[in-house]
Amino acid sequence: MTPARRATIEFLLDNLVWLMLIVVLIVFSLTVPRFFQFGIFANIIEQSTFVGVMAIGLAIVIISGNLDLSVESTAALAAMVTGLLFATQGIGLGIALEPAWLILPVSLAIAMLVGAAVGMANGFFVVRLGMSAFIVTLASFIWVRGLVVAISGGRSAQSLPAAIRVVGTADILGLPLLAWISVGCFVLFSFIMAKTPFGRYVTLVGGNLEATYRAGINSNRILFVSFVLAGLLAGVAGWLLAIRTSGATANLGVGMLFNAFAAVVIGGVSLKGGIGKLPGVYAGVLLLYSIHTAINLMGLPAHYTQMILGALVLAAVLLDTLKLRLREKLL
Amino acid sequence: MSENPPLLKLEAISKNFGAIEALKGVDMEIRAGEVVALLGDNGAGKSTLVKIISGGLRPSSGRIIMEGTPRDFASPAEAKAAGIETVYQDLSLCINADVVANFFMGREITKRFFGIPILQERAMEAVVAKALADAGTRIPSLRTNVEHLSGGQRQAIELNRFVHWGGKLVLLDEPFAALGVEQTRRGLDMIRQVVARGIGVVIITHIMAQAFQVADRIIVIRHGRVAGDVRTDETTPEQVIDMITGGTLSGAGKGRDQGNSSPATGERESSQ
Ligand SMILES: Nc1ncnc2c1ncn2[C@@H]1O[C@H](COP(=O)(O)OP(=O)(O)OP(=O)(O)O)[C@@H](O)[C@H]1O
Ligand SMILES: [Mg+2]
Numbered sequence: 103m104t105p106a107r108r109a110t111i112e113f114l115l116d117n118l119v120w121l122m123l124i125v126v127l128i129v130f131s132l133t134v135p136r137f138f139q140f141g142i143f144a145n146i147i148e149q150s151t152f153v154g155v156m157a158i159g160l161a162i163v164i165i166s167g168n169l170d171l172s173v174e175s176t177a178a179l180a181a182m183v184t185g186l187l188f189a190t191q192g193i194g195l196g197i198a199l200e201p202a203w204l205i206l207p208v209s210l211a212i213a214m215l216v217g218a219a220v221g222m223a224n225g226f227f228v229v230r231l232g233m234s235a236f237i238v239t240l241a242s243f244i245w246v247r248g249l250v251v252a253i254s255g256g257r258s259a260q261s262l263p264a265a266i267r268v269v270g271t272a273d274i275l276g277l278p279l280l281a282w283i284s285v286g287c288f289v290l291f292s293f294i295m296a297k298t299p300f301g302r303y304v305t306l307v308g309g310n311l312e313a314t315y316r317a318g319i320n321s322n323r324i325l326f327v328s329f330v331l332a333g334l335l336a337g338v339a340g341w342l343l344a345i346r347t348s349g350a351t352a353n354l355g356v357g358m359l360f361n362a363f364a365a366v367v368i369g370g371v372s373l374k375g376g377i378g379k380l381p382g383v384y385a386g387v388l389l390l391y392s393i394h395t396a397i398n399l400m401g402l403p404a405h406y407t408q409m410i411l412g413a414l415v416l417a418a419v420l421l422d423t424l425k426l427r428l429r430e431k432l433l
Numbered sequence: 434m435s436e437n438p439p440l441l442k443l444e445a446i447s448k449n450f451g452a453i454e455a456l457k458g459v460d461m462e463i464r465a466g467e468v469v470a471l472l473g474d475n476g477a478g479k480s481t482l483v484k485i486i487s488g489g490l491r492p493s494s495g496r497i498i499m500e501g502t503p504r505d506f507a508s509p510a511e512a513k514a515a516g517i518e519t520v521y522q523d524l525s526l527c528i529n530a531d532v533v534a535n536f537f538m539g540r541e542i543t544k545r546f547f548g549i550p551i552l553q554e555r556a557m558e559a560v561v562a563k564a565l566a567d568a569g570t571r572i573p574s575l576r577t578n579v580e581h582l583s584g585g586q587r588q589a590i591e592l593n594r595f596v597h598w599g600g601k602l603v604l605l606d607e608p609f610a611a612l613g614v615e616q617t618r619r620g621l622d623m624i625r626q627v628v629a630r631g632i633g634v635v636i637i638t639h640i641m642a643q644a645f646q647v648a649d650r651i652i653v654i655r656h657g658r659v660a661g662d663v664r665t666d667e668t669t670p671e672q673v674i675d676m677i678t679g680g681t682l683s684g685a686g687k688g689r690d691q692g693n694s695s696p697a698t699g700e701r702e703s704s705q
Contacts, residue, residue: 297551299541302530306538309529316489316525317539318510376529429581 115425119369119385126389130396137399144277146391151284152177152346152355154387156339157362157369158291159332161383164366165295166328167308167375168228168235172242173336174359175250176220178350180213180340182250185259185350187212188266192349194259202265209266210341217337218330220246225329229322243359251352260349270345280342284384287335292380304328309376364411365390368418390414438501440465440633441486441602446495447657448481455481457657458495463602468624468634470648470665472641474677478657479637480522483604486635487519488512500601513539516601520591520608522637528580528587532572535579536561536594564597565589569619584611596623603627605636609643621647641670653677 114121131138156173163170188209190196199205220242227238272279295301303324306314314321339358344350369386371378390411397407439462448456455478463469471479484490486497488506497504499515506512509519526535533554542557543550561575570589572582579587588611595603605624609617624634624647638644644651645665653661653676661676 299543299550299552302534302541302552306527306530306534309527310525313525313527314538316487316509316519316521318508318513319539320510376527 115429116370116379117382118421118425119382119389123385123389123392126392130392134396134399137396140276142395142399144281146388146395147281147284148278149394150384150387150391151280152339152343153358153361153365153390154284154384155287155342156336156358157365157383157387158287158380159335160362161366161369161371161378161380162291162295162304163235163328163332164371164373165308165375165378166304166325167311168325168328169239169373170221170224170235170329170332171239171359172220172224172246173332173339173362174355174357175243175246176217176333176336177340177343177358178250178353178355179220179246180216180337181344181350181354182254182259182340182352183216184209184213184341184344185262186253189259189262189349191260192258193254194261194349198263202263205263205266206269210338213337213341213344214334215337217333217335217340219333220336221330221333222326224333225326228329229326250354254350254352256352258349258351262345262348266345267348269342270348280346283342284387287338288380288384292384295380300324300327305376361390361411364415364418367415367422370422372422386418437465438498439463440467440500442498443482443486444496444498446482446485446492446497448478448485448490449493455657456485456492459654459657459659461652461659461662463633463635465601465633466628466631467650468628468636468648470644470651471635471637471654472639472644472651472673472677473654473660477654477677479654480606482654483519483521483606483635483637486512486602487517487604489519510539513600517604518595518598518600518602519604520595520606522606522610524587524591526579526587526590529578531578532575532582532590533557533561535590536564536597540598560597564593568593568596568623570616585613585616588612589616592620592623596627599627599630599632602633603635605634607637607639609638609640617643641673644673645670655679 136142156177160170160173185192185194187195187197188205199208224235224239224242227233228235269279269283274282295304303314303319303321306319307321307324311321314324340355343355347354365386366378366383367373367386368389369378369383371383393410393414394407397404397410441463443459443461446456446459447454459478459482461469471482473479481490485492488509488511491505491507497506504515506515506517512519527538537557537560542553542560544553545551558575565572565575568589570586570593572586572590579590582590588608592608595605609620612620621643624636628634636644636647648665650662650664651668651673652659653673655677660679661673663672
């Protein structure tokens with residue numbers, strides 16, 4: 103086989119999920135009435151924001167060879183803290199800042215801090231104490247949600263001030279600001295993962311922890327920082343969610359974990375660790391929400407979505423196995 | 434015998450794994466520009482000794498003295514910083530990454546933009562291409578993941594790594610186990626090349642001919658102790674086998690006449 107042809111095949115295999123996304127979009131555009139509109143596409147990108155931002159952190163942890171089941175609850179906690187501090191109705195304390203726009207960076211910083219704190223707790227138990235990531239983050243999934251219910255008393259906070267709600271309502275060049283934010287996050291973290299030593303080390307550590315340790319890389323730090331990043335990004339996702347819904351309820355974000363996981367797996371990240379790229383994850387998120395949207399437009403009951411998504415995750419894993427075989431045959 | 438302290442000196446190194454005494458007080462010296470072959474049967478403690486020198490394991494007792502200064506390496510990173518390069522028995526490559534990423538693992542070339550280090554892929558690829566070409570290693574593409582390479586190609590990457598990075602002391606734990614005849618010859622050449630640069634080399638091997646071909650000195654480890662420490666040109670493979678086995682195989686014993694020692698040659702039969 104010529105090197106050029108091999109490179110082409112490699113490229114196609116690496117970007118299979120983008121190919122799938124394009125095919126799915128074309129099929130929906132041709133078959134689903136009212137699907138082919140700019141507004142629909144903009145809406146898909148906007149809806150992808152929350153799970154998308156969360157999926158970035160989840161993907162980084164999984165590539166580093168671990169797992170984080172707590173991101174959904176972490177996002178809910180960050181959202182609830184934002185609502186509790188700054189919302190003006192319900193349980194919101196309605197803290198006002200002078201000048202008013204200051205609420206934007208302050209609330210974001212608090213949400214990130216809350217998320218990073220949960221990530222640090224996870225990282226401490228998994229990396230320092232050597233406990234299983236599955237158990238530790240499952241526990242966090244439960245206790246963090248419990249904390250959300252506890253601090254809210256099961257009630258909700260409503261009405262965030264206008265200074266912060268612009269993030270959820272503004273448009274830039276016809277696209278919602280929220281869409282730009284998720285695209286920006288993916289571009290930033292794709293760059294970090296592909297071009298900086300930290301990103302390189304996340305992949306190497308996920309591939310062979312022992313080898314990186316022997317090579318003098320502080321592998322524990324890489325694992326720890328991955329957890330912190332996952333928490334921090336979950337915090338950002340929760341902050342965006344609070345802004346979008348202008349407040350927070352105790353059960354905000356339930357079900358996001360499954361969507362984030364599905365997107366990560368569909369996006370080509372291997373649960374074994376060491377394999378996967380963030381642009382693929384973004385394509386996975388977009389694919390997920392294209393299907394959600396198409397199902398909505400067709401007026402199918404919501405539970406069909408779950409069945410289709412479940413099947414899609416299975417298909418993605420199957421595809422991963424097939425890709426490996428194909429590679430072995432071709433290369 | 435010389436004014437300079439030895440490159441590396443081990444004093445009464447011992448290591449216990451629970452009840453198992455893998456090393457029971459090992460003393461040895463390695464000088465700069467010298468090749469020492471570490472021989473011994475399976476389970477003798479060779480790899481454990483190498484891991485202690487390279488910072489992967491802490492000794493239970495004893496001292497490591499490098500160039501006259503006592504050192505206590507808490508991690509491979511510290512040993513590496515002190516100039517100790519290691520090729521481990523079980524290879525340490527990340528097969529999910531490409532050749533360039535593996536070659537530079539932990540020492541990437543970066544350039545800072547606004548304080549953020551950015552990987553310089555082109556520069557790194559050029560260095561790897563040159564290092565592999567110099568060593569005569571052929572790998573189809575430096576951007577293929579290591580999982581697609583053969584066992585010999587993988588080992589070659591590790592060997593080229595130490596030749597390139599050098600340092601002061603190189604530890605090789607059965608480095609040629611997966612290599613063919615021609616690649617092994619190249620590997621031995623590489624060792625001579627680094628020694629000529631004044632680097633000390635410790636090589637573990639089970640193949641007697643290799644030890645006699647490349648080493649200045651042979652140290653035999655038996656049941657966690659040094660059972661022999663001889664110059665290669667003052668001993669014979671038979672004597673070394675006796676040291677390894679405790680003199681039970683040839684029945685000749687250690688004290689055999691030292692006078693008939695013959696210069697080391699490569700054509701002797703190997704021990705296995
Ligand atoms: N991590 C460990 N835990 C317990 N025992 C160990 C450990 N590492 C090594 N040992 C034991 O220490 C002894 C020496 O092992 P080592 O690997 O150093 O032998 P070796 O000389 O390198 O053998 P080989 O030629 O087979 O590579 C063996 O009895 C081994 O079982
Ligand atoms: Mg060994």
